[in-house]
Amino acid sequence: MNGDYAIETDGLTKVYRSAFRRREVRAVDGLSLRVPRGATFGLLGPNGAGKTTFVKLLLASVRPTAGSAFLFGRPCWEAEARRPVGYLPENHRFPTYQTGAGMLDCYAALSGVDAAERRRRIPELLELVGLKDWGDIRLGKYSKGMLQRVGLAQALIHRPRLLMLDEPSDGVDPVGRIHIREILRELEQQGVTVFINSHLLGEVELFCRDVAILHKGRLVLTGAVKDLTLGKGYELSAKSVPESLQAEVLKLPGASSACVNGAFQARFDSRETANRTIDLLRSGNCEIDSLAARTSTLEEVFLAAVKGQDGKAA
Numbered sequence: 094m095n096g097d098y099a100i101e102t103d104g105l106t107k108v109y110r111s112a113f114r115r116r117e118v119r120a121v122d123g124l125s126l127r128v129p130r131g132a133t134f135g136l137l138g139p140n141g142a143g144k145t146t147f148v149k150l151l152l153a154s155v156r157p158t159a160g161s162a163f164l165f166g167r168p169c170w171e172a173e174a175r176r177p178v179g180y181l182p183e184n185h186r187f188p189t190y191q192t193g194a195g196m197l198d199c200y201a202a203l204s205g206v207d208a209a210e211r212r213r214r215i216p217e218l219l220e221l222v223g224l225k226d227w228g229d230i231r232l233g234k235y236s237k238g239m240l241q242r243v244g245l246a247q248a249l250i251h252r253p254r255l256l257m258l259d260e261p262s263d264g265v266d267p268v269g270r271i272h273i274r275e276i277l278r279e280l281e282q283q284g285v286t287v288f289i290n291s292h293l294l295g296e297v298e299l300f301c302r303d304v305a306i307l308h309k310g311r312l313v314l315t316g317a318v319k320d321l322t323l324g325k326g327y328e329l330s331a332k333s334v335p336e337s338l339q340a341e342v343l344k345l346p347g348a349s350s351a352c353v354n355g356a357f358q359a360r361f362d363s364r365e366t367a368n369r370t371i372d373l374l375r376s377g378n379c380e381i382d383s384l385a386a387r388t389s390t391l392e393e394v395f396l397a398a399v400k401g402q403d404g405k406a407a
Contacts, residue, residue, distance in 0.1 A: 096166030099255045099286035100128035100151060104160035107146050107310075120146040122310035123160065128288060128303075130165075130254075133281050135297035135318075136290045137395055138307035144290045145183070147307070148257060152180060164255065176205075179253030181244045183260045183290075189233035193224055193243050196232060197250055204251035218246040223272060237264035245273065255286045262296050274300050298322070298391035306398050314398040321394045324387030327367040331357045332380040342370050360387065 095101065107121040121143045128134045138144050149155045151162055153170045167174035187196050194215050201211045219228045222242040227235070235243065241264055248256060256277075262270045277287050277300060291297050297304060298318055305315040314321070326347070334357035342348055347362030348370065357379075361367045367384065374381055 097130060098127045098163070099130045099132065099165060100126065100134075100288065101163045101166075102126050102151075102160065103162075105147070105150060105157055105162050106159040107143075107150060107155065108158040119310045121150065121157075124307070124310070124312050125160075126305055126312060126315070128286065130286055131281070131284045132303055133277070133287045133301045134289070135301035135304040136288065136307065137292075137294065137297065137304055137391075139399060141309075142307040143310040144307055145259065146310075148259060148290055151257070152178070177254040179248035179251065179256045181241075181248040181256075181258045181261060183263065185240070185244050187232050187240070187244070187247075190231060192229050192231055193219060193235070193246075194228035196243065197246055200247045201250040206251050214250060218249060219243075221249075221276060222246045223269070238266055238269050241265050242269065242273075245276070249280075253285065255288065256280065257288045257290075259290045260292065261289060262291070262293055270296060294390075294392045294395055304391070306395060308399050308402045311402075313402050314394070318391060322389050322391055324389050326360060326362045326387045327364065327384060328387050329359045329361070329367065329370060329384045330382040331359075331374055332382060334374060334379045335377065338373055338377045338379065341373055345369055356382070 103125050105121055105124045106119065108117050108119050110117045124143075124147065136144050136147065146155065150157055151164065151169050152175060156170075162169040164174040164178065169175065191199065197215045197218065198211055201214065206214065216225075216228070219225050222245055224239060224242055224246070227239065232240065232243070241261065245258070245261060248258070262273060265273060274296075281287060289297060289301060301318060303315070303317050304321070306313050332355075339350060339357060342350055342359055345361070345366045347366050348359060350357065350359040352358070359370060361370065371381065371384070
């Protein structure tokens with residue numbers, strides 16, 4: 094496989110079979126996906142879509158039923174392929190009797206970081222995640238948001254080239270979410286591949302450049318966020334539009350309109366219709382407030398993709 098990709102899968106499949114019933118569940122079903130080095134990539138999907146199983150397959154904690162998976166061009170079940178990976182699971186559990194610094198020291202040692210580097214690295218990371226004064230406090234005293242922060246530090250302890258995060262902002266307040274995004278942006282600038290598995294579509298839209306949407310184990314949509322959220326047509330807002338002109342606008346091809354809080358709002362499928370509407374409104378001395386290309390939110394794209402698949406199944 095191509096080493097230019099941090100993650101590359103081909104027909105990856107995982108089937109869980111019941112021991113007591115003749116029943117099987119395809120948690121991941123023929124998934125082929127590529128994540129380039131240095132990408133900021135979001136994996137989305139409803140509960141049960143197969144996101145967590147996919148991550149477990151990449152980390153070789155479960156074995157695939159069929160297909161293959163590679164990290165930086167090497168089979169993911171090879172230990173050397175996983176060495177440059179930092180991982181923060183969703184429901185992580187650190188020993189509550191350990192201090193923040195003690196836990197980081199333990200995980201750094203397990204990751205092969207030597208003692209001298211650990212002494213330098215741990216204070217740096219605690220300061221980076223906003224826990225500079227909490228290193229000698231037991232984890233049992235940490236809030237959920239603080240545990241997420243120290244968990245991120247744990248994932249970064251060995252300077253990974255691929256960072257895999259499962260719900261990294263879960264339980265973190267808005268200020269903390271901004272802080273985490275800033276940390277991840279800095280890592281992106283350093284060439285680290287950041288792979289996020291999340292339900293928080295707003296967070297993914299703000300940070301990730303590319304996304305993939307899973308549904309019932311299958312890949313249903315993938316692409317750049319800016320392309321997926323690019324709407325069709327234009328939206329216009331204006332004031333003091335008489336009913337006669339509103340009627341003229343509605344006669345134009347692909348135009349629709351409404352009045353919201355006294356403002357005239359119109360939508361058009363084409364640039365030509367938008368320009369003809371502007372000419373009409375100017376001829377009537379109307380005040381045009383704005384004209385912009387229509388866009389969709391990532392949430393709208395996600396819901397359309399999932400509902401479209403459900404409709405096919407029906």
